[in-house]
Amino acid sequence: MHPIAGRSLLHHAISAAAGTEPEHLVVVLRHAREQVAAHVEHVSASVRRSVLIADQDHVPGTGRAAECALTQLPESLSGTVVVTYGDVPLLTTATLEQLIAHHEEQGNAVTVLSAQVSDPHGYGRIVRDAAGGLERIVEEKDADDAVRAITEINSGIYAFDLAALRRALAQVSTENAQGEKYLTDVIGIEREAGSRVAAFTTEDVWQVEGANDRVQLAQLGRELNHRIVVAHMRAGVTVVDPETTWIDADVVIAPDVTVLPGVQLHGACDIATGAVIGPDTTLADTEVGEGAQVIRTHGSLAVIGAGASVGPFAYLRPGTELGPEGKIGTFVETKNAQIGAGSKVPHLTYVGDATIGEQSNIGASSVFVNYDGVNKHRTTIGSHVRMGSDTMYIAPVEVGDGAYSGAGAVITEDVPAGALAIREGRQRNIEGWVVRKRPGTPAAQAAQLAADSEGPTADKESRS
Numbered sequence: 001m002h003p004i005a006g007r008s009l010l011h012h013a014i015s016a017a018a019g020t021e022p023e024h025l026v027v028v029l030r031h032a033r034e035q036v037a038a039h040v041e042h043v044s045a046s047v048r049r050s051v052l053i054a055d056q057d058h059v060p061g062t063g064r065a066a067e068c069a070l071t072q073l074p075e076s077l078s079g080t081v082v083v084t085y086g087d088v089p090l091l092t093t094a095t096l097e098q099l100i101a102h103h104e105e106q107g108n109a110v111t112v113l114s115a116q117v118s119d120p121h122g123y124g125r126i127v128r129d130a131a132g133g134l135e136r137i138v139e140e141k142d143a144d145d146a147v148r149a150i151t152e153i154n155s156g157i158y159a160f161d162l163a164a165l166r167r168a169l170a171q172v173s174t175e176n177a178q179g180e181k182y183l184t185d186v187i188g189i190e191r192e193a194g195s196r197v198a199a200f201t202t203e204d205v206w207q208v209e210g211a212n213d214r215v216q217l218a219q220l221g222r223e224l225n226h227r228i229v230v231a232h233m234r235a236g237v238t239v240v241d242p243e244t245t246w247i248d249a250d251v252v253i254a255p256d257v258t259v260l261p262g263v264q265l266h267g268a269c270d271i272a273t274g275a276v277i278g279p280d281t282t283l284a285d286t287e288v289g290e291g292a293q294v295i296r297t298h299g300s301l302a303v304i305g306a307g308a309s310v311g312p313f314a315y316l317r318p319g320t321e322l323g324p325e326g327k328i329g330t331f332v333e334t335k336n337a338q339i340g341a342g343s344k345v346p347h348l349t350y351v352g353d354a355t356i357g358e359q360s361n362i363g364a365s366s367v368f369v370n371y372d373g374v375n376k377h378r379t380t381i382g383s384h385v386r387m388g389s390d391t392m393y394i395a396p397v398e399v400g401d402g403a404y405s406g407a408g409a410v411i412t413e414d415v416p417a418g419a420l421a422i423r424e425g426r427q428r429n430i431e432g433w434v435v436r437k438r439p440g441t442p443a444a445q446a447a448q449l450a451a452d453s454e455g456p457t458a459d460k461e462s463r464s
Contacts (some may be wrong), residue, residue: 001032001039002211004089005228006266009211010036011043012089017082018047019093020100022075025049026069028084030056062156063172070166080104081165083158087210090224091157095207103159109195110164110187112137113157115205122212124184125154126199134199134280135191137184141177152201154184155208162201164190169301219459224249232259240278241425272306281311282458289324302334305341323358337368340383353395357383363407364389382417 001008008014010027017025027068029036030322037053044051054068064082073081080100083093095113103111109330112134114126114158119193122140125147125342137154138147160248168186176182189199202208207292226251229242236255239245246264247253253271267285271277273293289306299316310316319336322328326339329346337351340358349362353370360381368379369392377395381387385399388407393399400417408423415421434447 001036001216004217005224005252007341008039008043009089009217010039011046012249013084013086013091014040014051015047016041016093016096018049018092020082020096021428022082023079024052024073026052026054026072028054028056028065033447055196059174059179059181060118061174062183063169063181065167066183067169067181070169073162078162081160081162082157083160083330084154085210087212088155088208089211089220090204090227091207094205095202096157099150099157099159099200106198107196108159109161109190109197111159111194112187112195112197112201113155113208114152114154114199114201115155115203115208116201117205117256118151120148120153125150126152126154128152128199133185134197136188137199139176139178139182148310148401152199153208156183157204157208158183160186161195168193171341174289215324264306286316289350300432312338329405354379354381354393357385359383359400360385361387363387363391367392368393370395397417 001010014025023298027040033299040051040053041238041296045322050261051074052072054072055067056068067361068372080103082096082100084096090222097112099111110194117123124137124139125143127135127138127147127150140148165186166258169188171189172181172185174181189198206223209220211220225246228247229239231244232247232253233239233242235255238258240259240260244261246268250267251265251269254273256273257271258276262280263278264282265271265282269283269286271288272290275288276293277283278295279287280296281294281408283294285305286299289304289308291306292304292308293310294304295311297311297316299320301318302316302320303323307325308322309327310322311330313331315333316328316331319334320334321338323339323341323343324335325342327344327346328339329344330335332345333346333350334345335352337354337356339345339356340360341350342359344359345362346364348365350367352368354368354374355378360383366387366389370376370379375389379393379395380398380400382399384402387405389397390408391405392410394410394412397411398413399411399416400419402418404420405411405415406420406422409421410423411421435444438444
């Protein structure tokens with residue numbers, strides 16, 4: 001269930017298996033069964049194919065897991081069965097297809113995917129006979145020193161002839177150091193029966209690496225990210241600093257996009273040709289149009305139109321839609337807001353639950369006041385509108401096309417098209433107040449010096 005590159009380990013494993021287009025796909029569950037089963041249903045929809053669930057009983061071991069999986073398959077079924085694991089996220093469909101092809105071309109009863117590793121600790125070892133053929137697999141806890149010195153390991157991934165697998169599993173016992181029903185025992189049983197068994201070695205060790213703890217999870221995540229980033233670069237994406245760039249598996253990036261340092265692209269982001277993302281930008285499930293620029297921004301479930309500009313220091317919350325050539329500027333937060341083509345929200349503004357037409361400009365330090373303490377309300381701004389700085393929109397309210405507002409306006413009523421909305425309040429200056437009310441402060445001292453330099457003045461109040 002732990003994620004890397006935007007998918008759970010299990011999602012990666014199911015996707016790789018589903019890519020081989022099997023007639024049946026079965027996931028074996030036990031621990032946290034209900035939670036994982038719900039996730040399998042989600043993944044099944046994502047990969048667009050049916051996934052069967054088999055429940056493992058109290059008998060432990062990989063052999064028992066495979067035996068439980070076989071109960072979900074028709075008795076009349078024949079052919080090749082592939083067994084893989086839920087914690088090998090770098091395993092690819094291509095490698096599984098190579099394993100299957102080798103297995104079927106050789107006419108094997110069992111073919112195990114193996115790899116040479118520098119540190120084989122924790123893995124079952126591939127033991128070969130004098131001719132180099134596969135003799136057996138020995139789990140580490142059952143191995144002596146000579147077997148532990150072997151560096152060719154069992155990945156735990158196999159191709160089986162289904163009939164041979166059924167026949168051999170019926171003979172596997174739990175008489176071993178772990179008290180488990182080992183799938184590896186099938187190899188020895190089939191070899192003794194005169195069937196062909198073999199090991200198919202992959203040169204890409206990362207593909208058979210599993211995650212047993214969070215350290216290994218992070219290592220696998222970094223390696224998978226490296227592969228994703230490299231694949232995008234080879235497809236024509238400019239990634240300035242691959243070491244600080246994180247891209248999830250389902251992200252789509254067109255050629256000639258530029259990704260600057262410190263960028264994270266999560267979920268189902270879709271970035272069009274010519275866009276520039278970053279630096280220091282995090283986007284999740286966000287669509288970025290052709291030629292758009294997104295700088296030092298955090299966004300999720302948003303749409304950014306072609307040629308638009310976002311940031312720096314912008315926050316795009318779900319439901320934000322910025323039209324072509326639009327602008328969301330510095331220290332602007334948007335939520336459930338549709339901003340039309342060419343419209344600008346340049347700085348220091350909150351736009352929540354709003355529709356803004358085309359070619360309009362929202363002045364600095366404006367707030368779309370959408371919440372009355374109980375319900376959210378919507379503000380609608382027309383096209384070619386020019387609203388002054390520090391304007392408050394007390395929703396629900398509408399501003400017509402071509403309208404203006406003065407600075408500091410509080411819009412509580414609809415503004416007709418072409419009108420100027422102002423909130424008048426006469427300014428009042430009380431002279432001498434600081435010297436009288438804040439004596440001894442730096443401000444009072446500065447005011448007194450200014451007054452002394454201008455000569456004697458009488459205390460007075462003026463209105464303007």
